[in-house]
Amino acid sequence: MNTTDVPLYQPEWLELREGADAAARDVELLDPLRGWLEDAGRPGGLVIHDLGCGTGSMGRWLAPRLPGPQHWVLYDRDPALLGRAAARTPAVTADGSGVTVLTRRADLGELAAEDLAGASLVTASALLDVLTRDEVDALVAACAEAGCPVLLALSVVGQVELSPADPLDGEIAEAFNAHQRRGGLLGPDAVMVASEAFALRGATVRVHSSPWRLGAGESALTAQWLQGWVEAACEQRPVLAPRAEAYLRDRLAACAAGELRVAVHHSDLLALPGTTGGAS
Numbered sequence: 259m260n261t262t263d264v265p266l267y268q269p270e271w272l273e274l275r276e277g278a279d280a281a282a283r284d285v286e287l288l289d290p291l292r293g294w295l296e297d298a299g300r301p302g303g304l305v306i307h308d309l310g311c312g313t314g315s316m317g318r319w320l321a322p323r324l325p326g327p328q329h330w331v332l333y334d335r336d337p338a339l340l341g342r343a344a345a346r347t348p349a350v351t352a353d354g355s356g357v358t359v360l361t362r363r364a365d366l367g368e369l370a371a372e373d374l375a376g377a378s379l380v381t382a383s384a385l386l387d388v389l390t391r392d393e394v395d396a397l398v399a400a401c402a403e404a405g406c407p408v409l410l411a412l413s414v415v416g417q418v419e420l421s422p423a424d425p426l427d428g429e430i431a432e433a434f435n436a437h438q439r440r441g442g443l444l445g446p447d448a449v450m451v452a453s454e455a456f457a458l459r460g461a462t463v464r465v466h467s468s469p470w471r472l473g474a475g476e477s478a479l480t481a482q483w484l485q486g487w488v489e490a491a492c493e494q495r496p497v498l499a500p501r502a503e504a505y506l507r508d509r510l511a512a513c514a515a516g517e518l519r520v521a522v523h524h525s526d527l528l529a530l531p532g533t534t535g536g537a538s
Contacts, residue, residue, distance in 0.1 A: 269313055274479050276315045283411050284466035287528040288323055294407055294530050300378045303327030307374055309366055309382040314343025316383040325353040332361045367393050371403035379407050386413040386448035398455040408529040412468055416446030417523040426505045433491035449525045460532035468526045474516035481513050
């Protein structure tokens, strides 16, 4: 990764998925996170580093759910996305305190502990599964040295359910998962690898399910997801293409008719440092 690359995600896709992301994130992880932050007693409020912020959906979801003043540091390699995220960060927190924002155009593959100095919380959404093992290890090491909690939401886990079922579902899913692992990326293995890495550094790790559940009301997102899912599967295994063309056509027709239901499984990971308070 570098800051001159073409953006990984288009803002239209990020906007389309925001509602499903917000509904999927696991709110039960917030209670232990709030407890840790309260015990840590950070004077002056929270400093939250949002890695790969995209259009800022994580901030819009999380800032109103945590109390006290908050300073968000937004990271992305796309300056246009950083601008959108900063402009749409919530103005107030759960108790009406204010929010300030700083943006950093950065390559997350080069993130170091000093970049996170003073952090109260590190967070990201839909990030882990597009990293390699070395990148996850470096991220975990930097967060561990910063001594702060880490909340990593919406990492794919390789499981998809479609209703009604089709005989080709499994082959498409298997090929898509292989595509997610191309070039050394962790894809569906990312949560397990990150959990082990945090645990080795003394953190208490909690992993909760956070599935997208898409029905008739999410047909636009479902259609876009379907096309990308099948396209990636065929890129990985071109032999699927002849059957996948008819499969996709039928699935999109069912989606448009409001007859298709899809569950795309993800996991949310919360890592709490072994020593309350961590680094200051």
